[in-house]
Amino acid sequence: MAATPARALPALLLFAVVVAAEAAPAGSGTGKVPAIYVFGDSTADVGNNNYLTGSAVPRANFPHNGVDFPTSRPTGRFSNGYNGIDFLALNMGFKRSPPPFLAVANKTNKQILSGLVGVNFASAGSGILDTTGNFIIPLSKQVEQFATVQSNISARISQGAADTVLSRSLFLMSTGGNDLFAFFQRNSTPTAAEKQRFISNLVALYQNHVKALYVLGARKFAVIDVPPIGCCPYPRSQHPLGACIDVLNDLARGFNKGVKDAMHGLSLSMEGLKYSVGSAHAVVQSIMKHPQRLGFKDVTTACCGSGKFNGASGCTPNATLCDNRHEYLFWDLLHPTHATSKLAAAAIYNGSLHFAAPINFKQLVEDC
Structure with missing residues (x-):
């Protein structure tokens, strides 16, 4: 039997993840970590x-956003349903992802104050740089x-107990694209x-955070x-030939290597x-290279929008x-669809080193 071409292996690995994800149970409500704390931009908001x-x-609190979210x-x-953070939380055993900080900041929530429920701090349009x-x-x-949340947890359950629960919790970061x-x-x-100088400064600031x-x-x-943000519908709509914008993809690759x-x-x-x-990056590249194998038919046009590639304006x-x-x-x-986010979360959580390294999220979560 002929050997499988090396370039097709990521798609086959991703297909295996798809099958496993379809068979996986929904979140049970009992998380595998005490809490998840989320930081980032619109990919996580x-x-x-x-x-x-x-x-x-930037907001997405209006239709058609959420058309496939529970109760529509x-x-x-910024999705027709769940985003990647939601699916990662489900993979970790939670019934839902943590609430937005600004929704609970002025409320007394005993579980949050005990470090048993996390908080999502992500803000669409934000970046690593304050100027973004x-x-x-x-x-x-x-x-x-988060420092405010940490202080409240320490005051409620003692510093030692807070240190223990936070050391076991997961700190999830999804940012950089807006910068x-x-x-x-x-x-x-x-x-x-110029690209190298900018990326080096950006990664250094990321490290500080x-x-x-x-x-x-x-x-x-x-x-x-x-x-590969240069292949999103908006950049494509700005290219005279509708192609990906290489400079943006170069920046993404350089930043990813720097962060790693x-x-x-x-x-x-x-x-x-x-x-x-x-x-x-690896997940989206695999989908773009082998869309039909992974259940996709359109990898260039936005489902919701207007203009060329539906990328001239938002949903x-x-x-x-x-x-x-x-x-x-x-x-x-x-932004990705609900379907794309589900696949990406499954690959990152359960997948091979091609999709998460040096260990996948599941191994990180279960490492005591």
């Missing part, structure tokens, strides 16, 4: 931006918000030296890298730090909406 004021704030309601997720985005919550502010977009908007034809969380008690870091190397270095120098880098109530949403890679001009 579950509604924080709903609570921010200003017309420039928009929640602030307007009127949103940058990563530095998200870390400050790369912002750089590209300022300089669409950067030199190799990880170190700050470590000081606050974090030990398990689940990092999601940046997908940085996390490895931190694990060697910071006692007890454990990590996994889940590759949304609004007046936008064009596709019927076969499960066959689309992209939901809107920049």
Whole structure:
């Protein structure tokens, strides 16, 4: 029998994950870690931006967003249903992903104050740099918000108990894409030296945020890298030939390598730090190369939007909406569909080293 071409192996591995994901039970409600704390941008936001004021704030709390969410309601997720964070939480045994911080900040929640339910700090439009985005919550502010939560947990259950529960909890980070977009908007034809200098500074700042969380008690870091953002419907709509924008994809690859190397270095120098880098980049590349094998029919056009590739504007109530949403890679001009997020979460949680390294999220969660 002929050998399987090496280039097809990622798709076969991903197909195996699809089969396993379909057979996997839903979240039982008893998480495999005490809590999940989420930091990032619109890839992870579950509604924080709903609570921010200003017309420039990116939001998704209106139709057609949420059309496939339970009760078909928009929640602030940039998706037709769940996002990747939701599916990762389900894989970890939770019934649902943690609530947005701004929804619970002024409420007394005994489980949150005991460190038994996590919080989601992610804000659409945010970045690693404070200057990325307007009127949103940058990563530095998200870390400050967690410091408030950590202080309240320590006050309620003692510092020692707080250290124990936080060291076993998962700190999930999904960010960086907006910083790369912002750089590209300022300089669409950067030199190799300019790209390297920007990425090095960005990764250094990312490291500082990880170190700050470590000081606050974090030990398990689940990092999601940046997908090939140059192939999203919006960049494609800006290309005269409708092709991917190579500079954006180069930036994503450079940033991903920098973060992977940085996390490895931190694990060697910071006692007890454990990590996994889940590759949304590898998942999306596999889908784009072998869409039909993985159940997709359209990997270039957004399901919801307008203009070329439905990428000229976001998913609004007046936008064009596709019927076969499960066959689309992209939901809107920049974000994946419910189906894509489900597949990505399964690959990152249960998959091979191609999709998560040096261990997958399941191994990280179960490592005591």
